[in-house]
Amino acid sequence: MKIIKHFFAFLFTITLLQNLEAQDYYFKDKAPFNSEIPTPEQFLGYGIGEHHTRHDLIVAYLTKLAEVSDRASIEIYGKTYEKRKLVMFAVxxxxxLQNLDAIKSEHLKFVDTETTVKNYDEVPVIIQLGYxxxxxxxxxxxxxxxxxxxxxxSxxxxxxNYLEKSVIFIDPTINPDGRDRHTQWANQYQAKNLVSDNIDAEHTEGWPRGRTNHYWFDLNRDWLLAVHPESKAKLKWLHSWYPNVVTDFHEMGTNSHHFFEPMKPIGSWDPIMPKENYEDLNNLFAPYFATALDKVGSLYYTKESFDGTYPGYGSSYPDLQGGLALLFEQASSRGHVQDTDYGKITFPFTIRNQYISTFATITAAVENKGFLRKYQQEFFKSAVTKKAKSGLAGYEFTVENDKNREKAFVDQLLTHKIKVYKKGDTYTVPLKQPQHRMVQTMFETYSKFRDSVFYDASAWSLANFYNIKYQGKKTVSLGNEITSTENLIQNSKIKKSSYAYIIDWDDYNSPAALYYMQSKGLTVAAAFKPFSINTSAGDKSFNYGSLLIPVSKQKKSSNxxxxxxxxxxxxxxxxxxxxxxxFSLKGIDLGSNNFRALEKPKVAMLIGEGTNSYEAGEVWHLLDTRIQMPITKIRMSNYGRANLDKYNTLVMVSxxxxxxxxxxxxxLKDWAAKGNTLITIAGGSKWLIDKKMVKESLTKKPKSKEKDKKEIKRMPYVDASENSGRERVGGAIFEVxxxxxxxxxxxxxxxxxxVYKNNMVFLAPSKSAYATVAKYTENPHIDGFVSKNNLDNFIKPSASLLVSPLGRGRAILFADNPNFRGAWYGTNKLFLNALFLGSEIRVPR
Known part of the structure; x- marks a missing residue:
């Protein structure tokens, strides 16, 4: 029977490939077609599904369509790190199309909370298809x-009918850099006689794989964080149009089938997203998908997995802008054809399901455009009329001694079109505004959830990401609206000194300035005790770490x-x-031995198979884009021949x-013992302990006394994965x-x-009284889901950051990730301190 099943699967595959010649496999039901419009096959020289198409060819074909048809236009809305074009194809x-500006103007009236129009069915529905x-x-x-x-x-x-009643925007490749990385891999290993064996190189990408962007970040988590140019450009476009429907097409495991919404029930106890969105709208669209896929016999499922709790996905962020965001997950061929438990899955088959779901989306949107538009209008109207259940009117915050971190956070708020006001040094963010729900997203924290297993993070209060000290207020006084951060930082221009210059270490950009000065040949020292001194700006107090540049000690002239x-x-x-x-007014003088000259960091990081590409990318991105510091990335395959003596700092991620x-x-140990610094993050710290490279240990659950032991309770097998998932720390915020x-x-x-924790690494405090740098507080939970077992038995007794001696050197062990997703401005300084100050750390025995 098994042989017969595979035989028919083989025949099915051959039939598909033969049908590719005319592409009828995909769209024969959409005939007749204008013969003057080139098909993808005519333009590319191969049928869709026969090869993986490079991004430049995708852009070229869409550009061609816009040139030859009055139904289409194309715009470049941004560029990637690798300078690939981000394009939006309007059809x-x-x-x-001739009246697109007028349509946009009419559409945006339904988003404007100060106007009320009711011609819901008269304006074309705005559909944005994201791939x-x-x-x-x-x-x-x-x-x-x-x-x-x-x-x-067609x-x-x-x-x-679709063209008359909608404006459709196609974003063909949201992540061009990652796509081309994978395209090159799949095509270079493709054989003339297709190989379906799962272990074939075509189906097993090499590290870091093509999922992520240039710096190995997952762009589907970046809609809220807005760290990367791809996301920033997309958000700017989205906030200029506020589409009614946004799609988010993905792939999943080869042995899966096809998923469409509704997702599993939302995990938040009191979701900020309207119930009408995740219940009514999803249930309205679902029958369209089911009907379309039933016609071709494709298997699918709904409601069992994925969740929209985290608001930073492409399938959740547009929901917070009055639209309907839709997730699709298609089983992947990860190449051109691959064996599965159900026979062979082909690239053309996966493409067809995505194509079918696309047109089912368009059909549903067009047939319900009045309903969608009215929903969006009510969404924004309610934002300015509803009262927060908390009773708060807004939030206030002040950032002291760090204008660049302050600027970064205000920029974040403005990116999401959140209204911000300032009076003196205090910022106010009112809840009564069109982006009411985004304000909640930025500041609210949660400890109560309907679910205990999350597809992703359960905490995302960005004010905590930036270490912003904020307060909720029952009443607010607004001040002046801030619409740009262009002139937010007003530093007095430095005046020439013949003696010394001082830079406070508190500012987020101080490490970047330090590296710049070191790279230009200046000797810079850091203060290991605070002091006050008379400066060009009057008497000023300086904190731990403040930088001293003595003029007479330099090899360069004062000029x-x-x-x-x-x-x-x-x-x-x-x-x-x-x-x-x-001579100081208080504290150490500038000639004190408590000023220590800093060694310029020469940093390397181990990457490649067996290392976490996300964490490695976060380190690379931080140093390359914000500190403007080179970092040598040593592939694991090259470690054996690497001369570690070229570096004074080595980073090991999970x-x-x-x-x-x-x-x-x-x-590695001998290199560190020479006086160098080894920095480990999360799983890297656990590895260091497991391999007994340092004399530290992991936190262990206290042994229960014999009399306290209870008989194991029998439980339903079907609940096993849910119960075990509850004990995973998937992403929550804690205080140290x-x-x-x-x-x-x-x-x-x-x-x-x-700090942000998304791992199961729990470091026991050091036996040295001076080496536990950060420890979780007595009541550490700030935001997100954590089980009582993990909180009481593992997190509370543990250290978040410690230092351990390695000969004359040291290991700096992070339990948590200080650089998570490039967005944790509040803890980046901990990591940068390890780089710039690590060589000066002495660990008392």
Whole structure:
């Protein structure tokens, strides 16, 4: 029977490939087509599904369609890190396209909370089709080409109706850099005689794989965080149009089938998203998907997995802008054809399901456009009329001593079109505004949930990401509205000094300025005790870590020193102070031995198979884009021949590091013992302890006394995965007590600091009284789901950050990720302290 099943599956595959010649497999029901419009096959030279299509060819084909048809236009809305174009292909009836500005104006009236219009059915519905945010989930971009061709070339009554009643925007590749990485892989290993064996190289991408963008970030988590140019550009476009429907096409495991919404019930106890969205609208659209897929015999499922709790997905963020965001997950061929438990799955088959779901979406949107538009209007109206259940009117915050972190957070608020006001040094963010729900997203924290297993993070209060000290207010006084951060930082221009210059370490950009000065040849020292001194701006107090640049100790002239420091100030917008005397008003003098000259970091990081590409990318991105510091990325396969003596700092992110045998581990340990610094993050710290590289330990659950032992309770098997998932720390925010006198705590004024935990690494406090730099507080939970078992038995007794001696060097162990998703401005300084100050840390025995 099994042989017969595979035989028919083989025949089915051959039939599909034969049908590709005319592409009828996809869109024969949309005929007749305009023969003057080139098909994808005619333009590319191969049929859709025969090869993976490069992004430049995708853009070229859509550009061609816009050139030859009056139904389409194309715009470049941004560029990726690797300079690939981000394009939006607009398609509608010729009349609609000619009047696109007028349609946009009419559409935005339904978003405007100060106007009331009721011509819900008279304005074309705005549909935005988004494809391929994960680069190695390629079927959707191929479906985008088929969709564009169909809408431009088909003269069927069905398609003409869509064009008249909608404006459709196609974003064919949200993540071009990742897509091309995967496309190159799949095509280079494709054989003329297709290989379906799962273990074949075609189906097993090499590290870091194509899922992520240039810096190995998952762009589908970046809609809320807005760290990357792809997301920033997409958000700018989205907030200019506020589409009624937004799609988010993905792929999942090869042995799966096809998923469409509704998702599993939302995990939040009191969701900020209206119930009408995740119940009424999803249930309205679901029958369209089911009917379309039933016609071709495709299997699918709903409601069992995925969730829209985290508001930063492409399938959830548009929901908070009055639209309906829709997730689709298609089983992946991960190549051109692959074996599954159900026979062979082909690339054309995966593309067809995405194409079918696309047109089912368009059908549903057009047939319910009045309902969608009215819903969006009511969504924004309710934002300014509803009262928060908390009773709050808004939030206030002030950021002291760090204007660049302040600017970054205000920029974040403005990116999401949140109204921000300022009076004196205090910012106010009222809840009564069109982006009411985004304000909640930024500031509200939660401890109560309907679910205990999340597809992703259960905490996302961005104010905590930025270490913003804020308060909820029953009444608010607004002040002046802030519409731009362009002139937010006003530093006094540094005046030339013949004695010394001082830079406070509190500012987020101070490490970048330090590296700039070091790279230009200046000797810079850091204060290991605070002090007050008379400066060019009057008497001023300086915190731990403040930088000293003594003019007489430099190998450069005073004019050259002044020029470099001026450049650093202008480049990084930091406050710099000159002084003409080394005598302090309070604390250490400038000649004290508590000022220590800092070694310029020479940093390397182990990457490649067996390491976490997300965490590695976060380190690379932080140093490359914000600190403007080079970092050598050593692939694990090259570790054996790497000369570690070229570096004084080595970073190890989470990973198995199975390639490092005892000899190679000794090489690492000997290097550190020479006085160098080893920095480990999360799983990397656990590896260091497990391999007994340091004399530290992991927190263990207290043993229960014999009399307290209970008989194991019998439970239903079906609940096993749910119950075990509850004990995973999937992403929550906790408070730590930070030793601000320790070099790793320099630049912080408060000992209370929010940190992000999304792992099961629990470090026992060090046996050295001075080496536990950050420990979770007595009541550490701030935001997100955590089980009582994990909170009481593992988190509360544990350390978040500690230092352990390695000969004359040291290991700096992070339990949590200080650079999570490039958005944790509040804890980046901990990691940067490890880089710049690590060499000066002495661990008392």
């Amino acid at each position: 509608s009836s010729p009349k609609n 391929n945010v994960h680069g190695n989930e390629p079927s959707s971009s191929e479906a985008a080409l088929l969709t564009a061709y169909t809408l431009v070339a 003269n069927s009554p069905e398609v003409l 050259e020193v002044f020029k470099i420091i001026t450049e650093a100030q202008e480049k990084f917008e930091i406050p710099v102070f000159g002084t003409n005397s080394g 990973g198995s590091y199975s390639a490092l045998d005892s000899i190679q581990r000794n090489k 007590d930070l030793d601000v006198t320790h070099p790793l705590g320099f630049g912080y004024r408060s000992s209370k600091l929010p």
